[in-house]
Each structure stands twice: as structure tokens, then as C-alpha cells.
Amino acid sequence: xxxxxxxxxxxxxxxxxxxxxxxxxxxxxxxxxxxxxxxxxxxxxxxxxxxxxxxxxx
Numbered sequence: 001x002x003x004x005x006x007x008x009x010x011x012x013x014x015x016x017x018x019x020x021x022x023x024x025x026x027x028x029x030x031x032x033x034x035x036x037x038x039x040x041x042x043x044x045x046x047x048x049x050x051x052x053x054x055x056x057x058x
Contacts, residue, residue, distance in 0.1 A: 005048060009055050014047050021047075 010018065021040050028035045 005051055005055065010047070010051050014051060017047060018044060 007015065021044050025037050025040050028037055028040070
């Protein structure tokens with residue numbers, strides 16, 4: 001079973017990307033509940049999967 005990811009499992013670039021994507025989601029979320037965030041959520045999931053693969057390959 002896979003362990004949970006921690007912030008230290010991400011590279012510096014991934015950390016910066018995650019922070020920016022979350023900020024963009026927050027900004028879009030302020031526009032209202034009908035705004036679609038799925039594209040940004042998919043990008044976050046891709047980064048998380050990449051970090052998890054790297055963590056499990058060790």
C-alpha cells in the first residue's frame with residue numbers, strides 16, 4: 001500500500017507549481033461555485049502522481 005505524500009517528497013519546481021496552481025484555483029473559486037476547476041485539478045493530480053512514482057521507486 002502506498003504511503004501518503006508529504007511536502008518534502010516534491011521537488012522545488014513541483015512545490016512552486018503546486019503553490020501557483022492552488023492560488024489560481026482560489027482566485028477562480030472566488031468567482032463563484034459554477035466556475036470549472038477541473039483543468040487545474042488534473043494538473044495537480046499529475047504532479048502528485050509523478051512525485052508518488054518517484055517516491056515508490058526508491
